[in-house]
Amino acid sequence: MSSLQLISHHLCPYVQRAAIILSEKNIPYKRTYIDLANKPEWFSDISPLGKVPLLISDEAVLFESQVIADYLDEVTPNSLYPSSPLQKARHRAWITFASDTLNVIGGFYSAPTETEFKEKTKQLRAKFTKVEQEVSGPYFDGKSFQLIDGVWATVFRYFDAFDQIADFGILTDLEKIQSWRALVSKRASVVTATPNGYSQRLTTFLKDRNSYLSGLMKSSSPLN
Numbered sequence: 001m002s003s004l005q006l007i008s009h010h011l012c013p014y015v016q017r018a019a020i021i022l023s024e025k026n027i028p029y030k031r032t033y034i035d036l037a038n039k040p041e042w043f044s045d046i047s048p049l050g051k052v053p054l055l056i057s058d059e060a061v062l063f064e065s066q067v068i069a070d071y072l073d074e075v076t077p078n079s080l081y082p083s084s085p086l087q088k089a090r091h092r093a094w095i096t097f098a099s100d101t102l103n104v105i106g107g108f109y110s111a112p113t114e115t116e117f118k119e120k121t122k123q124l125r126a127k128f129t130k131v132e133q134e135v136s137g138p139y140f141d142g143k144s145f146q147l148i149d150g151v152w153a154t155v156f157r158y159f160d161a162f163d164q165i166a167d168f169g170i171l172t173d174l175e176k177i178q179s180w181r182a183l184v185s186k187r188a189s190v191v192t193a194t195p196n197g198y199s200q201r202l203t204t205f206l207k208d209r210n211s212y213l214s215g216l217m218k219s220s221s222p223l224n
């Protein structure tokens with residue numbers, strides 16, 4: 001494989017998705033961070049959607065994290081999908097559900113009012129309740145770590161920050177999810193998918209949203 005560069009942002013869960021598979025497959029690459037609030041011109045020139053991640057090789061520029069992940073899975077041995085086409089399709093379906101859950105998480109931390117915040121909390125609870133029924137344990141689909149586990153790890157990571165603020169009851173009593181979350185959070189590829197200082201950056205990002213959640217963070221912080 002030619003030399004690879006992953007165009008990244010410090011907090012982006014979709015960048016983490018690509019970084020996890022690069023690490024699982026032991027593929028060397030260089031990470032380049034950009035400021036999404038002030039996108040460099042070279043990035044806008046090569047990014048059709050204006051979004052990270054991009055995977056740049058000598059041959060092509062790939063965009064969309066799941067396209068990147070699937071490509072890397074296809075060109076390397078030991079696929080991180082099940083071999084049955086039906087089960088593979090099922091994994092892909094629940095990966096799409098993870099991306100949709102990330103959108104609702106964005107709505108949760110950005111909700112301007114208590115009413116909208118509560119509505120997003122309810123939507124998240126409903127989503128995780130559905131996923132709970134699909135998890136076989138200890139991983140999503142049995143005893144081995146697959147691509148889908150890395151994707152959901154990037155969703156669960158937000159709860160490390162949310163749990164510091166309050167218990168919003170989103171994952172309460174969802175026991176399979178709780179143990180799956182704990183297991184994937186220790187995986188080396190998941191741990192190294194975020195840069196140094198990630199937790200502090202995420203806390204600052206959440207606090208600066210000017211949202212209902214930011215208000216809760218400020219009122220509960222001794223240094224507000």
Ligand SMILES: N[C@@H](CCC(=O)N[C@@H](CS)C(=O)NCC(=O)O)C(=O)O
Nearest residue numbers: 012013014036051052053064065066
């Ligand atoms: N569907 C895309 C989503 C990527 C995405 O939303 N990236 C965000 C950062 S996490 C981004 O680059 N946003 C910049 C923008 O929309 O201007 C993927 O899976 O790669």
